[in-house]
Amino acid sequence: MKRETSDIEWSLPRQCKAVVVHDDSETKRRAKELWDTILNDMGRDAQSGVTYLSAEQIEKAPVCEHAAQIDVVIISMHDLARFLSNVAGWLADWLNADTCLPRALFILHDGEEDRQLLNFLRTLAEFAGVTMFSCSRETDCVWHGGHSERSRHIAEMVAAIA
Numbered sequence: 001m002k003r004e005t006s007d008i009e010w011s012l013p014r015q016c017k018a019v020v021v022h023d024d025s026e027t028k029r030r031a032k033e034l035w036d037t038i039l040n041d042m043g044r045d046a047q048s049g050v051t052y053l054s055a056e057q058i059e060k061a062p063v064c065e066h067a068a069q070i071d072v073v074i075i076s077m078h079d080l081a082r083f084l085s086n087v088a089g090w091l092a093d094w095l096n097a098d099t100c101l102p103r104a105l106f107i108l109h110d111g112e113e114d115r116q117l118l119n120f121l122r123t124l125a126e127f128a129g130v131t132m133f134s135c136s137r138e139t140d141c142v143w144h145g146g147h148s149e150r151s152r153h154i155a156e157m158v159a160a161i162a
Contacts, residue, residue, distance in 0.1 A: 022077070032052075059086060106135075107135070
């Protein structure tokens, strides 16, 4: 169910709020590199706030109460299925938040064994009007380091969302 965004006053300054959920220091680093790339491409004037939470912390996080205020969620996990079984409620709260603002979901995962789960998440995200991107360790997403046309395109889309 896509939401209409035509009534949003885009001239008002707005802060892009993000939540990064990670497994460990490696997955946190991957997500931080992606977030830094997004911020860099959005420009130095972009106001933003990010909250980093481990998979264990997200279950108890008060961020669920403010799900409609979160623009970007980055999930960086080794075992996506295990993560989703523990925090499906939190993700459902965010996907179903009553907002007309555009939002984005990034999934950074380890391998192609997550393909069916990613297709399911993509369907849920599409139904909620959320733009979803995914990237496995096995593919070159070019989110880390230099800018290619692909990474610039993704960052431009996120900048438009925020």
